[in-house]
Amino acid sequence: MSQSAAVLSRHQKAALMAPALQPLGWQLIELDNFDTDSLGSFAGERPRFMSPYECALRKAALAAELSGLDVGIGSEGSFAAGPYGLGTYNLELICCVHISQGWAVTGRFYGPAQAQQWQIQTLSQLDAALASVPAGQHLLLQQGGYLQKALSTEKCRTLASERLALGELQLSYDLRAHLSPERQQHIALAAQNLAERLQSRCPACATPGFWPDIAIAGLPCESCGAPTPLTAQKQACCARCQHQQYYPVPAQYAQSQYCPECNP
Ligand SMILES: [Zn+2]
Ligand SMILES: [Zn+2]
Incomplete structure (x- = not known):
């Protein structure tokens, strides 16, 4: 049975989810004409007013509404201190709503993430920080009110070397999905979990998402x-x-x- 589903994302997430959902006969259609940053953004320019789960559900409902399709998918990632306050953990939620059947199922990934942040004062600190960044991971550079996003390590090295003349600066991972290979893996795992939950149906009424949570x-x-x-x-x-x-x-x-x- 083939099923079209709309994915609300400006960051090519549908391609990350497709390998898990295509075996179920799902065709994903990415909607990139909605500014998901209005629901809260990673770099903190706009405050978040919903929980990650509410945000994923809202995006899924919007995807269905904007596309006119029966099935909408929305995803939301968040980062917080891990268990016992140790390290940084990434929670990835992928919510799927079915409008006419009236259900919502959410797949998830939760696990440790590399999400570094550095205060940089010297060129040698800059070199040490950049040497630890995995291939493909992009960066944010902040200095007072100055902010540059989506920097490759090469671009970041050039720009930060110039800005250091003006004083201390802060580097951190740009964790948006299209700029973070590790997060892309986590989203693919959350999609895998969503696929498993969608295939797990209630023994009494056959609604998907029957899961021992x-x-x-x-x-x-x-x-x-x-x-x-x-x-x-x-x-x-x-x-x-x-x-x-x-x-x-x-x-x-x-x-x-x-x-x-x-x-x-
Ligand atoms: Zn006892
Ligand atoms: Zn049931």
Whole structure:
């Protein structure tokens, strides 16, 4: 069954998603005539007023609306401190809405990302920073109110060498999808996850996106059997008919260090 889907993106994301979605018979049509930066932009010129999930859902609904197609896809990436505040993590969400069938399914990738930032005062600091940038990763250069985006390392070297005469400057990764090879890989993985979720249908009503996203705490303590805060099972709940199914986790017991009775 062939299915046309509109992707709202100005950064060629449809090409990154196509390998995962084409085996399902989906033809992706990229809409690049909408300024997605009005929904909030990476370099922070415009504030974000929606969560990443709301943003992806809004883009998906807009894609369907602007194209007149039944299926719209929107994606949103965000970066934040990782678990325990360590490192930078990238969350990629790809939301797919089906207007006439009335469902939305969101694929995701979450994992560590290289997202460096440097304060540069000398040419040797500049050389050291640029030497660590992976091939194809573009950069932002900031100096007070001055901002240049989408710089290749070569362009960045030339421009930053000139600007250093005026004082300290700041370099960081330009994380927009078309300028960051690592993010492109993460988007492809999120699309893969979306494809898996689309093929996972509710056993009761066949709505796509039936997925064990809900973690239920209470894994019993290995010493005393009391419920701990660790995940005891996963639950899938259909967004349309509320049908529920439970899935076991690999662990049967929690170590007593997690037990509120043994180790309060
Ligand atoms: Zn259902
Ligand atoms: Zn215990």
